[in-house]
Amino acid sequence: QKEVEQDPGPLSVPEGAIVSLNCTYSNSAFQYFMWYRQYSRKGPELLMYTYSSGNKEDGRFTAQVDKSSKYISLFIRDSQPSDSATYLCAMSATGGTSYGKLTFGQGTILTVHP
Amino acid sequence: DADVTQTPRNRITKTGKRIMLECSQTKGHDRMYWYRQDPGLGLRLIYYSFDVKDINKGEISDGYSVSRQAQAKFSLSLESAIPNQTALYFCATSDKGVSNQPQHFGDGTRLSIL
Numbered sequence: 521q522k523e524v525e526q527d528p529g530p531l532s533v534p535e536g537a538i539v540s541l542n543c544t545y546s547n548s549a550f551q552y553f554m555w556y557r558q559y560s561r562k563g564p565e566l567l568m569y570t571y572s573s574g575n576k577e578d579g580r581f582t583a584q585v586d587k588s589s590k591y592i593s594l595f596i597r598d599s600q601p602s603d604s605a606t607y608l609c610a611m612s613a614t615g616g617t618s619y620g621k622l623t624f625g626q627g628t629i630l631t632v633h634p
Numbered sequence: 635d636a637d638v639t640q641t642p643r644n645r646i647t648k649t650g651k652r653i654m655l656e657c658s659q660t661k662g663h664d665r666m667y668w669y670r671q672d673p674g675l676g677l678r679l680i681y682y683s684f685d686v687k688d689i690n691k692g693e694i695s696d697g698y699s700v701s702r703q704a705q706a707k708f709s710l711s712l713e714s715a716i717p718n719q720t721a722l723y724f725c726a727t728s729d730k731g732v733s734n735q736p737q738h739f740g741d742g743t744r745l746s747i748l
Binding site for chain 1: 638674675676677678679682692724726736737738739740741742
């Protein structure tokens with residue numbers, strides 16, 4: 521079993537829809553949670569960065585972390601064609617040999633059509 | 635100019651050849667990482683370096699070696715390339731700190747081994 525599971529999709533939605541992207545994980549030591557967006561032929565770029573449980577909002581993007589369920593989500597409101605990309609969740613533990621190392625989900629391919 | 639620069643951007647080579655992928659950064663970060671990305675597998679860590687004198691194996695280091703020539707430069711070598719090393723390769727950097735810092739990625743090298 522992989523430490524981080526992410527539905528690869530692909531996910532196709534109409535412009536203006538609310539998009540929900542999700543990851544589950546098995547390592548209870550994970551404390552830091554990130555979402556990256558990757559456009560075709562580009563490297564992943566950091567979208568959201570959260571520590572421990574709770575919600576974080578940045579414009580049209582909201583990240584949620586539920587450590588009790590080992591489940592994280594990224595919501596995109598009023599989705600735009602420019603949001604079409606691969607979204608990767610990533611997480612890391614603190615301390616010991618895990619310090620500073622990220623474990624990634626497989627990535628979800630999202631297409632927002634006009 | 636990009637903060638994390640990878641060269642070459644594309645490379646096609648033959649089985650058994652030695653290949654070096656280079657990464658340089660202008661972010662002033664101490665930590666550097668090499669990942670490979672394969673469809674359906676997400677990003678997997680090959681090697682990482684927390685400073686010039688520190689090199690550590692990641693999840694999939696077999697068949698690879700690295701050199702940290704300076705704070706800003708981190709190169710990845712395939713001593714004798716094989717076809718299953720065909721993948722997208724990414725370099726990333728992060729700052730040091732008391733908490734896990736997010737990683738910043740270059741735009742990748744697309745490597746094909748025939």
